[in-house]
Amino acid sequence: MPLVEHLRELRDRMLRSIVVVLVIFIGLYFFSGEMYLILVKPLNALLPDAENGALIATGVASPFLVPLKLAFVMSVLVAMPYILHQVWGFIAPALYKHERRLAIPLFISSVFLFYAGVAFVYFVVLPLVFGFFTGSGPEGVNIMPDITNVLDFCLKMFFSFGLAFEIPIATFLLVRAGMVSAKSLGEKRPYIFISCFVLGMLLTPPDVISQSILAVPMYALFEVGLLMSRFLPSVTPDATSEE
Known part of the structure; x- marks a missing residue:
């Protein structure tokens, strides 16, 4: 069109x-x-x-x-x-x-x-x-x-965790797009683990409990996305001829 x-x-x-x-x-x-x-x-x-x-x-x-x-x-x-x-x-x-x-x-x-x-x-x-x-x-x-502060706090938590739970999709797409390999992501696990806690510190209230509650699932979801990118079949270049 x-x-x-x-x-x-x-x-x-x-x-x-x-x-x-x-x-x-x-x-x-x-x-x-x-x-x-x-x-x-x-x-x-x-x-x-x-x-x-x-x-x-x-x-x-x-x-x-x-x-x-x-x-x-x-x-x-x-x-x-x-x-x-x-x-x-x-x-x-x-x-x-x-x-x-x-x-x-x-x-x-x-x-x-x-x-x-x-x-x-x-x-x-x-x-x-x-x-x-x-x-x-x-x-x-x-x-x-x-009531306003409570609502803003809850909405911030909802969207922070909702976006954080998209990590498997983001990881999978990065690998499938060729921007990074599953092997290189696996080698960067320590840095990603620390990054999850840094994001948890920025997105949650300043206490260890809420930071850990966000950081641990984020890292676990990263591992799920990495597993998906390794075991799901890759798209071959010949497939791009399909319409």
């Missing part, structure tokens, strides 16, 4: 994605209050006055903006498979058959891994991190977290 047709198709696919996100957002907004209570449940369970509401809102518009922000982010997360489907539909005509066969499992795996990272944060990381923070404060200090 000519360039103008490509731009039109890109516009149409972007508009479809935006419409889907907005439709989901409208539906989720009516339940944004309940979603926020579910989000902060790991923290509320640790606060002494949870039954009467231990969270506070320091901003005038926070009670309105925080659920609004949560509903929007959740609508994007829910619509992510459709958004990736639109991305796939746009780039698929430019790929060869062998590339399409490889791209479809990678897209499905990337969505699954991202959601797995989000679930790992909610069910494992947040209870541990909140338990550490609420139990390490000085005696006599009343813990009353602000």
Whole structure:
């Protein structure tokens, strides 16, 4: 297709994605209050006055903006498979058959891994991190977290772990693209191990527990991606003649 047709198709696919996100957002907004209570449940369970509401809102518009922000982010997360489907539909005509066969499992795996990272944060990381923070404060200090700070903290953790869980896909693609070999990556294991802890320090709160909780799965996922790149069959140059 000519360039103008490509731009039109890109516009149409972007508009479809935006419409889907907005439709989901409208539906989720009516339940944004309940979603926020579910989000902060790991923290509320640790606060002494949870039954009467231990969270506070320091901003005038926070009670309105925080659920609004949560509903929007959740609508994007829910619509992510459709958004990736639109991305796939746009780039698929430019790929060869062998590339399409490889791209479809990678897209499905990337969505699954991202959601797995989000679930790992909610069910494992947040209870541990909140338990550490609420139990390490000085005696006599009343813990009353602000709802905006709690939401921002949770979203940061969700996206940090969601992206970190994409490491197997990134490792596999780097090897398959020829940018680096599986053997050279294996020889750099000590540096990658240290890099995982450095990233954990940058992406998580300043405590050893949350840093380790992110760094250890990151390194394990790197090993999974390295294993995939070694054992899955490589694409031969002759396959590029397929259309």
